[in-house]
Amino acid sequence: MEKVRAKKHLGQHFLTDLTIAERIAQAVTGHGGVEAVLEIGPGMGVLTDFLLQGNLRVYLIDIDRESIAFLHKKYPQLGERILEGDYLKYDFSRLLPEKYAIAGNFPYNISSQIFFKVLEQRDKITEVVCMLQKEVAQRIASPKGNKDYGILSVLLQAWYDIDYLFSVPPHVFNPPPKVNSGVIRLIRNSVKKLDCDEKLFVKVVKAGFGTRRKTLRNCLKSFQLPEEFKTHPMLDLRAEQLDVSDFMFLTQKIEASRGTH
Template identity: 45%
Template sequence: MYTLKKSLGQHFLKDDNVCKKIVAAVEAEKPEQLLEVGPGGGAITRYLVQLPEVSFRAVELDAEKVQYLTATYPELKDKIIHESILDTAAPFEGIFHIVGNFPYNISTQILFKILDWKEQVPVITGMFQKEVAQRVAAAPGSKIYGVISVLIQAFYEVDYLFDVSEQSFNPPPKVKSGVIRLRRRQTTEPRKSDRAFTVLVKTAFNQRRKTLRNAVKPLFDEATLKDDIFNKRAEQLSVSDFAGLSFKMK
């Protein structure tokens, strides 16, 4: 058996119906190569390894879980990457999908990590703290629309798939959970550069209560700042608005 480590934010799925719904969502996307993030006790893994004609790997930081998984599922031999997902190099050549019950304490960092792989990753199916899942999926004008919403939606279409009860986990977390699916966009809004776009978005939301003019003043010249769009606040701007503005940065 294995122990639960609070330091790693571990809450393991025990609801078989939820596991099967996640696997069904993954299978519907017809992955040829698949990476599971944080397999833990193998609740989802045991179904994923049965998917036909799928090259499977998993990344797991906890040595005890790696030992448990390889002992319980011999087919995982040499398929587990024993390190943090935040330190992992792309595990496949070419295109691969990602699935996971992502550790809630680093789930946002994981999404930013996956953005580095966006050219290789067309689909992500993940479980998050519900509040984080909702923020990723939030539309402009929403109070929860923010940096993560814009940076993810610039490259992926986000679908909120379903809620997951606290009682579906061991131990039950103190927060609700949600499963979302990200599908990479076929086309993206032109932007000055990924770096300029990211700096603009983060700067705008860093002082979200201020008008854009005051929040991003250092990034633009005075003539540009007279444009009416700078009367708005960050949460009122779409991905397209931010992308367009990036070309006008100093």
């Protein structure tokens, strides 16, 4: 079969190292008793080959028509489980089981958007094992107090336990990217609902990191903080010094001042 050309506008970098592909596939645990895994951006199926050796029912989605044609020839047995489309816009409600895992070598240019969709679907997606730009992978897995720690770190860590698994050099891709890559695993935690208004929580986290060098007292000026809370020492900190529970505490205080309790 003719190989698929990597397309720059789609952010494609095809993995060529089989050992790394196997390690990524083996990192998918099937957490939560899921029976299916959706691979995002399978390209020519280097990772797919190893996912098919596992126990999970494999679904593939790719926006690249050339890849889709290639995958249909390579995996005729998958049939309708090979989906052509944009993961960010695709409606999986009737196609996938109620709960499933995600795997993939995520295009660097949309990896953050993929995670925001994962957050929207967090009650369905029990696990994510993916490769992405090392800097972004480190940020997502980073604990508080680290310069990499940011909005996605807090929002994802509220719902998932996250491990940075290993780093991947550029030369194992065709074409090689200009940066290193990292593989992370997200496992859905037991949190069903945050102990605060979840939409407000997201706004508080985003505002907190709005100007990283400022203290939370300055970053949260647009919110109504209770008078008695304005001298709280937490407001002298910067957002990167707070973990998920701290942001929940802040959100509760703002909720209280709005009379929502």
